[in-house]
Amino acid sequence: MIPVSEIVGRLRERGARSVALQFPAGLARQAPATAAALRREGFEVIVSGDPCYGACDLALDALAFADVLVHFGHAPVEARPDVIYEPVRFDFDVEVLENALPLLHGRRIGLVTTVQHVHLIGAMTEFLRDHGIEAAVSPGDGRTPLAGQVLGCNFAAARATGADEVLFVGTGVFHPIGIRLATRARVVALDPYTGEAQEVDADRLVRRRAAVMAKAEGAANFGVIVSTKSGQRRMDLARRLVALSDKAVLVAMREVSPAEMLDLGFAAYVNTACPRLAYDDQIRFPVPVLTPPEFEILCGVRAWDDYTIDEYLAP
């Protein structure tokens, strides 16, 4: 799966003598063999052993000991001269889009997917055209530069299509719900592996978040979490939020963790690190963890009708 000889070529081209390797959990088992192979080719190798969930979390610590970092599994959210990105591709048969056709209302839709499948965007567009549907495909912003690519924290590629109906091809409902909230478009989600197609709505997520906000109201103090990870460091946003309330304090965190939240003892937190944390992990957290737009609503500087998903757009 890991194209070692190709990587060796790219490292030699750059004149690299030492290399740091970073794998997300799902690929980490490949680390010992990949490291051994590169060591046999004469490179000094250092593997990053820190958890990694995206290209927003580059192992700069490990890179400090090496000439180049090879980051596996994700496309870049920022260009860095000393980082080589090795995304992984997952194929599927585009005929599966058949299942989405009955759910699409219009003849012109926006089409988006996640990085593992962006190489199939062309084939998907063609399939839709053959079935009388024009698919608009756009690159997002600097964090999602590939045509049709969305992240869990960035739906710019959906917004850029200008479509009022969007087809998301990928697994899970988080991305399509985010697209719905970010664009207000009608959203159909298709899982390319199970073939399941569904229209998604955001009502349940918004109700759940309203309950979290209700619990945070009247908290004695708020820790405003700012991440120290390479691509999650929204310090300007965090400072702006702290300025909204006398009860808010900046809290720098690498891993946003329930144990440290408890230790510090803030009554509630506002999360400016990975936007998904508040939505996905509230159940693991000991106290309410708000998104930036939610904290703005609580502080009275945003209207409830402007409730929106937290996105990390390119600066």
Place this chain on the structure above:
Amino acid sequence: MIPVSEIVGRLRERGARSVALQFPAGLARQAPATAAALRREGFEVIVSGDPCYGACDLALDALAFADVLVHFGHAPVEARPDVIYEPVRFDFDVEVLENALPLLHGRRIGLVTTVQHVHLIGAMTEFLRDHGIEAAVSPGDGRTPLAGQVLGCNFAAARATGADEVLFVGTGVFHPIGIRLATRARVVALDPYTGEAQEVDADRLVRRRAAVMAKAEGAANFGVIVSTKSGQRRMDLARRLVALSDKAVLVAMREVSPAEMLDLGFAAYVNTACPRLAYDDQIRFPVPVLTPPEFEILCGVRAWDDYTIDEYLAP
């Protein structure tokens, strides 16, 4: 407990406008109130929310957002111009040393303790002198500069006394066992809170470690962990260890964690981060984790008779 007005004075002296605060878990609950008090005094405040077990783990990430870091709970292991250390003192009645007297064989001993109690070294020495015992007290090395201070990773202050009998005053048996292995001296440990005194020996620890080494023998590969924390970064040692075996690969880690060990899938690890991890946490780890001297024994470059405790001495 936190001397806020004194800290304000020290910050103003330096002309600091923004301050990062770092607390070990036991003091973290003081963070919201300390942060609020400093904010009221006009400082921009950022609290480090990462776990912290010692002055070897400075919140440099949080300091990057501030003029000065105030590190609570520990004495310095290195001098940094932009870090203020605020150790905490814990008092006890030195009369408790009475309990150790029957266990001491000689008239001249070495006396050591941990940082919370070093301010009592003078009183303890005096008590012992009044009871006919001369206590030798020495500073350690650059990581333990206070007279009589030992760390779990540094017993230089015990070694420097040259005594063949050492009294350790403090809690737990890890430090006195380490002193025993590091100095080969006879060691008496006194818990100043319970009053319990005992002679310690290292036999059980060595037996337990021999069993871990036996399990690591014949491992298909070894991850040699190098820490990315400010004061745990023994890269020269890690590189030397990797050079001992074709099966060894460098692994950079911030938090040495069982989950990441499993994900990476090395058959065994060698730990050059905090020395205590291998001794204290083997039970949490999914595979054998060796100390550097243990890996040297396994590789045949150290004799079993030279088994010793892993110490992090000042360079």
